[in-house]
Amino acid sequence: MSNPQVLVVDDELDIRTLLQEILSEEGYQVTVAADADEARAAWIDDKPDLVLLDIWMPGTDGITLLREWSDGKPLACPVVMMSGHGSVETAVEATRLGAFDFVEKPLSLAELLRTVERAINEGQSVRPQSKMKLPDMVAPIGKSKAMKALRDQAQRLAPHDTPVLLLGEAGTGRGAFARYIHAMSPRSAAPFVTITGGSLQTDQAAQKLFGNQKGSIVSAGAFEKANGGTLFINDLGDLEPEVQTMLLGALEQGSFQRIGSDTDISFSLRLLSSADSKLDLSKNGPVRADLLALLNVVQLHVPPLREYAEDVPELLRYYVDKLVNSEGLPYRRFGVAAQNRLRNYPWLGNVRELRNLVQRHLIMSNEEEISLEEIENDIATQPASNEPLVKQDLLALPLREAREQFEKAYLRQQLILCGGKVGLLAKRVGMERTHLYRKLRTLGVEFSKSRDE
Secondary structure (H helix, E strand, O other): OOEEEEEEOOOOOOHHHHHHHHHHHOOOEEEEOOHHHHHHHHHHHHHOEEEEOOOOOOOHHHHHHHHHHHHOOOOOOOEEEEEEEOHHHHHHHHOOOHHHHEEEEOOOHHHHHHHHHHEEEEEEOOOOOOOOOOOOOOOOOOHHHHHHHHHHHHHHHOOOOOOEEEEOOOOOHHHHHHHHHOOOOOOOOOOOOEEEEHHOOHHHHHHHHOEEEOOOOOEOOOOHHOOEEEEEOHHHHHHOOHHHHHHHHHHHOEOOEEEEEEEEEOOOOOEEEEOOOOOOOOOOOOOHHHHHHHHEEEEEOOOEEEEEEHHHHHHHHHHHHHHHHHHHOOOOEEEEHHHHHHHHOOOHHHHHHHHHHHHHHHHHOOEEEEEEHHEEEEEOOOOOOOOHHHOHHEEEEEEEEHHHHHHHHHHHHHHHOOOOOHHHHHHHHHOOOOHHHHHHHOOOOOOOOOOOO
């Protein structure tokens, strides 16, 4: 028996191409159509077992085409509607016309593949369950301006061998962007090798960096493994002074010697490195100035997740798909309320914390939808008192406490901007001075009353 035939109807070339690749890997025969005319022809000629039909298309839209195909009688095969701008009325109309299901864009590939399999099994019972094959993330995802700008910068840097220092908080994905730069570079076919600053203890660093040789037995180090490709030095601030000296010597000479050998081995590689955004990069900082001069030629700043929170729903879907596929975890989806809550969460651990949260919720329950209640139970209810306002989870607090936290942090920062002068602060924030003094005392914001006030 031949494999099931799937017709993909969508006016966006990227979506047609992606679905054709994914479904073909799953063993389906796939036909694509860019508009209603092509879809009508394929409907007659190919007699598909399933149709994935976009709702919003130029000319004849998907609902009109579905109405045409149904014509008051059962559809010849299951039809799954796709839309990024769906409404309740549209979904109801599609269901009334016989649509099997309704999926939202951007597409969750794991959810879509399950829907495809369920539709075909229910319609024809011809395809046994198979393991999903999802593509690895080619580029760090996100549709926000911040992520688009960062990808553009990485693309501009990729063709050149210029050393790049990626700066950002822990968990922001500095390593993902380093891999992205490598993947787009002329060295992409060669190895990408990572060494982490904290793992290079002085007594073992030379062996890990340069390898060793005992007679004819050779164990390659990081420099030799990365030769021709890219060497990524992660967390520069954790490098011990002796290790920094080893690195500097090899980089300046362009060669190294394995332990147990006196033969110089030359290398050619791209240097990428990362550091915490708070790292002191001055000459008095923990990284020696001459090593920084080699590594810190161009900087790429990777923002914390809270600065592009609009991408949180897409990241949640991505990690659900990834963990279901790679670790065999049960599929679950985040409800709309849960997604909205997480968009307003400060994410102190950034993307790494988000991934861990997704993994916990896939493991801990069998319910298909991850609810707001589950998320609230999982999130810590009290902000760290020493964290700045932007990192506090104010939504976890009662209104009165959240308001006090905000006012306290807001007035402290404004007072700093005013040089500690309450008179200037009153003008800046638009409050009467006597009332402002009372507010500062109530909130415990320290200030000094100068003579002129």
